[in-house]
Amino acid sequence: MTYQKELLFVDDCENDIELTLGALESIGLKERVVVARDGVEALEYFSGEGQFAGRGNPIPKLVLLDLKLPRINGMEVLKAIRENERLRDVPVVMLTSSREPRDVAEGYRLGINAFVVKPVNFKDFTDSVQQLGRFWMTVNEPPP
Template sequence: MDPVRAILLAEDTDADAEMTIGALQEAHIANPVIHVRDGVEALDYLHRSGRFDHRAAGDPALVLLDINMPRMDGLEVLQSLRAEDGFRNLPIVILSSSQEEVELARHRGLGANAYVVKPHDLDRYFDTVATIGKLWGTLDRTSDN
């Protein structure tokens, strides 16, 4: 049986990262979550460079990408990945707290699989992230669903 691939979460706000990870766990998503805090770290993870140069080969099952991050924003990461043959089919979901940012990303046609505005209501946020996890992640069939 193949190992469960990770979900890469690129999010600079610790509270949003904790909520996202919590929502995935609550939804019984079996994929481990790798949390990076900016676009440079996300690319390092994907290219197995920098502090990730010794990680095992293989792409994550999904990339959850915030737009507003330091050093390199999510749209720059998305554009960079879609320009590389090896990452053109990697599932990428843009998460943003701003409808305007989501619309900007969508209109640029950079090739995200989904564009999601982070709901302000905690229950809706958990439901939204759980749905994303169920679409691209692996359910833990041993848990009490």
């Protein structure tokens, strides 16, 4: 019933999407990435609505969540995930430009599994994304 292999990547910035997908492509994860371009799309992914209609109710192996999103922001998406009985245990990593302590604290309070700031330097950015991909998609054992 579930696609435990998928990585849900939620980001509204096309440039970031391209750079992130590029980084994940070189470690062979690109094919497993599903992109949602704002909070609403992310929630539609879980409920199998909108562009995700007909895909059932998948549970991803990892959610890479940007904080600042149009309409419904990252925190609200996180809250929706953690309040959902079925999705409560899904690993969520916040990947964002913000290094605001307020956001970090709020994120952990709402139950993120990691908080990663997008580095400005391209090599650092690629390293971060690849490390995240390797750890959460291959090393880490997801909840049953």
